[in-house]
Amino acid sequence: QQQVKQSPQSLIVQKGGISIINCAYENTAFDYFPWYQQFPGKGPALLIAIRPDVSEKKEGRFTISFNKSAKQFSLHIMDSQPGDSATYFCAASKTSGSRLTFGEGTQLTVNP
Amino acid sequence: GAVVSQHPSWVICKSGTSVKIECRSLDFQATTMFWYRQFPKQSLMLMATSNEGSKATYEQGVEKDKFLINHASLTLSTLTVTSAHPEDSSFYICSARVGQTLHEQYFGPGTRLTVT
Numbered sequence: 726q727q728q729v730k731q732s733p734q735s736l737i738v739q740k741g742g743i744s745i746i747n748c749a750y751e752n753t754a755f756d757y758f759p760w761y762q763q764f765p766g767k768g769p770a771l772l773i774a775i776r777p778d779v780s781e782k783k784e785g786r787f788t789i790s791f792n793k794s795a796k797q798f799s800l801h802i803m804d805s806q807p808g809d810s811a812t813y814f815c816a817a818s819k820t821s822g823s824r825l826t827f828g829e830g831t832q833l834t835v836n837p
Numbered sequence: 838g839a840v841v842s843q844h845p846s847w848v849i850c851k852s853g854t855s856v857k858i859e860c861r862s863l864d865f866q867a868t869t870m871f872w873y874r875q876f877p878k879q880s881l882m883l884m885a886t887s888n889e890g891s892k893a894t895y896e897q898g899v900e901k902d903k904f905l906i907n908h909a910s911l912t913l914s915t916l917t918v919t920s921a922h923p924e925d926s927s928f929y930i931c932s933a934r935v936g937q938t939l940h941e942q943y944f945g946p947g948t949r950l951t952v953t
Contacts, residue, residue, distance in 0.1 A: 757940040759940075759941070759942075761944070766928075766947070766949070767946055767947060768841075768843075768930045768932075768944035768945050768946045768947045769881070769930070769944045770944065771941060771942070771943060771944075774940075774941070814880060814881070818940055820940075823869055823886070823934050823940060823942075824871070824883060824886060825871075825883075825942060827880045827881050828880065829879075829880050830878075830879070830880050832878075
């Protein structure tokens with residue numbers, strides 16, 4: 726019940742295209758869903774996060790879509806750029822606790 | 838944004854020795870810090886949760902006596918890998934939670950440990 730499943734494992738997108746990464750969770754107690762971006766040899770950086778009271782949150786080129794009934798959420802990167810090439814992790818946590826449960830990660834490559 | 842630093846960024850040590858990794862929150866007070874371990878091309882594995890002034894809570898399967906965690910102040914947590922072995926070679930990352938009610942966690946840049 727603590728799992729967060731992420732797909733795809735790897736993704737190749739052309740510059741200017743839309744990158745879409747999906748996550749599904751099982752634990753209905755989760756109420757905080759962040760996305761992290763990690764470059765090789767660096768720590769993860771918080772990109773954007775959403776709570777289940779909204780279905781979508783947009784920050785610049787990054788959008789989270791959230792479907793509470795399906796227990797799924799996704800990250801959309803609009804106008805993808807080569808500089809977006811990195812590993813992306815979704816995560817989830819509960820209000821009552823603070824530990825994050827991470828997805829397996831998606832390695833995104835944006836070709837110029 | 839909240840900044841978390843780690844020191845050293847990389848370290849090489851010999852088998853049997855101990856190595857200490859520091860994690861600092863630079864512009865905020867962190868009552869809770871976390872330590873993760875990450876293998877190449879894998880996700881982050883939570884090792885322990887560290888609360889200021891109290892003992893760390895270790896995840897199942899993590900040896901408490903091997904990975905000593907100290908959270909002596911609101912801005913500093915340390916991880917000491919004792920009697921290191923080559924299988925302890927990994928990327929260690931800390932994170933800090935901002936505030937008691939917020940869930941945002943900010944990560945340090947990581948420490949690459951190589952045990953020879």
